[in-house]
Amino acid sequence: xxxxxxxxxxxxxRRAVAVLSAIYAVRLLGLFLLLPVLALYAGSLPGxxxxxxxxxxxxxxxxxxxxxIPFGAWSDRIGRKPLIVVGxxxxxxxxALGALAGSAVSLVxxxxxxxxxxxxxxxxxxLADLTRPESRTRAMFAIGLSIGVSFxxxxxxxxxxxxxxxxxxxxxxxGALGLAALGLVLFALPPERRAAERGxxxxxxxxxxxxxxxxxxxxxxxxxxLTATFIAVPHxxxxxxxxxxxxxxxxxxxxxxxxxxxxxPLVLWSERNRAAGRAMRIGGVALAMALAALVxxxxxxxxxLAALVVYFGAFNFLEARLPAAVAEAAGESxxxxxxxVFATSQFxxxxxxxxxxxxxxxxxxxxxxxxxxxxxxxxAWLPVAARGYRxxxxx
Numbered sequence: 001x002x003x004x005x006x007x008x009x010x011x012x013x014r015r016a017v018a019v020l021s022a023i024y025a026v027r028l029l030g031l032f033l034l035l036p037v038l039a040l041y042a043g044s045l046p047g048x049x050x051x052x053x054x055x056x057x058x059x060x061x062x063x064x065x066x067x068x069i070p071f072g073a074w075s076d077r078i079g080r081k082p083l084i085v086v087g088x089x090x091x092x093x094x095x096a097l098g099a100l101a102g103s104a105v106s107l108v109x110x111x112x113x114x115x116x117x118x119x120x121x122x123x124x125x126x127l128a129d130l131t132r133p134e135s136r137t138r139a140m141f142a143i144g145l146s147i148g149v150s151f152x153x154x155x156x157x158x159x160x161x162x163x164x165x166x167x168x169x170x171x172x173x174x175g176a177l178g179l180a181a182l183g184l185v186l187f188a189l190p191p192e193r194r195a196a197e198r199g200x201x202x203x204x205x206x207x208x209x210x211x212x213x214x215x216x217x218x219x220x221x222x223x224x225x226l227t228a229t230f231i232a233v234p235h236x237x238x239x240x241x242x243x244x245x246x247x248x249x250x251x252x253x254x255x256x257x258x259x260x261x262x263x264x265p266l267v268l269w270s271e272r273n274r275a276a277g278r279a280m281r282i283g284g285v286a287l288a289m290a291l292a293a294l295v296x297x298x299x300x301x302x303x304x305l306a307a308l309v310v311y312f313g314a315f316n317f318l319e320a321r322l323p324a325a326v327a328e329a330a331g332e333s334x335x336x337x338x339x340x341v342f343a344t345s346q347f348x349x350x351x352x353x354x355x356x357x358x359x360x361x362x363x364x365x366x367x368x369x370x371x372x373x374x375x376x377x378x379x380a381w382l383p384v385a386a387r388g389y390r391x392x393x394x395x
Contacts, residue, residue: 009135012190016130017139019188021146023084024123026181027091028147032154033170035230036248037162039357040238041107048104054358055108057227061350063115068347072121072340080126080192081185087117088182095175099168110171115347121340126192128327128339140324147319155252163246208341211329214384216342218284219322220349221381225291225374226315227353228360232367233308236298255308262286262313267320280321284378284385286314291375295368 009017035057042048042056075083094114101107124143131139161170237243237251266279290311297303326342353374360369 009131009139013131013135013139016127016190017142019184019190020123020127021143023088023181023184023189024120024143025146025150026177027087027117027119027123028150029154029174029177032151033158033161033174034154034167035227036155036158036234036252037167037170037245039231039361040234040245041162041167042104045104045107046102050362051355051358052104052108054231054354054356054361056104056111056354057231057357058351058354059108059111060115061223061227061347061352061354063112064118064120064347065344065351067116067118068121068343069337069340071118072125072343073337075122075125075340076337080122080129081189083122084119084126084185085182087119087122088178088185090114090117092175092178092182095171095178099171099175114174118340118343118347120343120346121337124323124327124339124343126189129192130190140320140327143320143323151316151319152253152256155256156249159246159249159252212326212338212341215322215326215329216345217381217384218280218318219342220345220352221377222287222315222318222322223346223349224353224356224377225287225311227350228357228370228374229291229294229311229353231354231357231361232294232370235361236304236367240298241301251305255305255312258309259312259316262310263316266313266317280318280325281382281385283314283318283321284382286310287318288375288378288382290314291371291378294371295375298367298371 038057039053042053043050071083071087091114094110094112094116097110097113098107101110124140127139127143158170161173165172234245234248237248238245243251266283269279290307293307294304294311297307323339323342326338329338356373357370360373361367363369365372
C-alpha cells in the first residue's frame with residue numbers, strides 16, 4: 001500500500017498531536033529512563049543475578065504485552081480516555097514500588113506492576129481518531145519523533161539522575177511524570193469520538209490480518225534488539241573501557257545526535273518518494289548490519305560508536321514508521337484493537353530481549369552473544385519487512 005505524503009495539520013489536530021505525543025512519551029519514559037541503569041542496578045541488589053537483572057529490564061514489557069490487546073479492544077468499546085487514566089495510575093503505583101524495592105525479586109515485581117497500564121494502543125488510536133487520513137501519517141511521525149526524543153532524553157538523564165538521586169530517584173521521577181500525564185488527559189485532551197461514530201467493534205481477532213502481521217513482527221524485533229542491546233552496552237562501556245555509569249550519558253547523547261544524520265533523510269525520502277516499503281527494508285538492513293558489526297566492534301571504541309550510530313538511526317526511523325503503517329492499514333472499526341496488538345508485540349519484544357539478554361550475559365558468550373542473536377533476529381524479519389505495503393488496508 002502506498003502511504004500519502006501527508007497534509008498540513010489543522011489547529012485541532014496539532015493540539016491532539018501535542019498532548020498525545022506528550023502522554024505517549026511520558027509512558028515510554030517508564031521503559032527508557034531505566035534502560036541505561038537498571039541492569040547494573042538489579043545485579044547489585046540482594047539476590048541479584050544476570051537472569052534477574054534481565055527480568056527486571058524485561059518484566060515491564062511482559063505485562064505491557066499481556067495487557068495491550070485488552071486495553072486496545074476495550075478502548076474501541078468504552079472509549080480511549082478511561083483506559084488511559086487507569087493505565088497511568090498503574091504506572092504511578094508501579095513506580096512507587098520500584099523506588100521502595102529492596103531486593104532483585106521485589107524490583108522485578110515492581111516492574112510487573114509498572115507495566116500493567118497498557119496505554120500505548122489507546123493513545124495511538126485516540127490520535128488516529130482525531131486526525132484526517134491525509135494528515136495521519138504526519139501525525140504518527142510526530143508520535144514517533146516524541147518517542148525518539150524521550151529515548152535520547154532517557155539515555156542522557158537516566159545515568160545523571162541515577163548518579164545524583166539513585167535508581168530509586170529515577171523511579172520517583174517516572175511516577176511524577178505519570179501524574180503530570182494524568183493531568184494532561186483530564187484537562188488538556190480534546191474530546192474523543194464516540195464508539196458509534198467510529199463504527200468500532202473492538203475485535204482483536206480482526207486485527208490479525210496478513211496486512212498487519214509484518215508490522216507486528218517488526219516492532220517485536222525492534223524492541224527485542226533495543227532491550228537486549230541495553231543489557232550489553234552498559235557492561236561494554238564499564239567493563240571494556242572503564243567508563244563509569246554516571247558518564248555513560250555523554251556517549252549516548254553523542255550517539256543519538258549523530259544518528260539524526262541517518263534518520264531524518266530516511267524519513268524525508270520515504271515520504272517524498274512514497275517509498276515506505278523500500279525505506280522499511282533499508283531500515284531493517286541497517287539495523288541488522290549495525291548489530292552484526294557490534295559483535296566484533298567491541299574491541300575498537302571508534303568502531304563501537306559507529307555501529308551504535310547506525311543502530312540508533314535505523315531504530316528511530318522504524319519506531320516512527322511502523323505505527324504510522326499500522327494506523328493506515330487497520331481501518332477505523334478496529335484501529336484500537338490493531339494498535340493494541342501492535343503494542344503487545346512491541347512490549348513482548350522488550351520482555352523477550354530482557355530475558356534473552358540476561359541469559360546470554362550470564363553465559364560464556366556474554367555481550368558478544370547478545371549482539372549476535374539480536375542481529376539474527378533482525379535478519380529474520382527482513383523477508384517480510386515491507387510485505388504489508390503491498391496489500392489494501394484492512395477493514
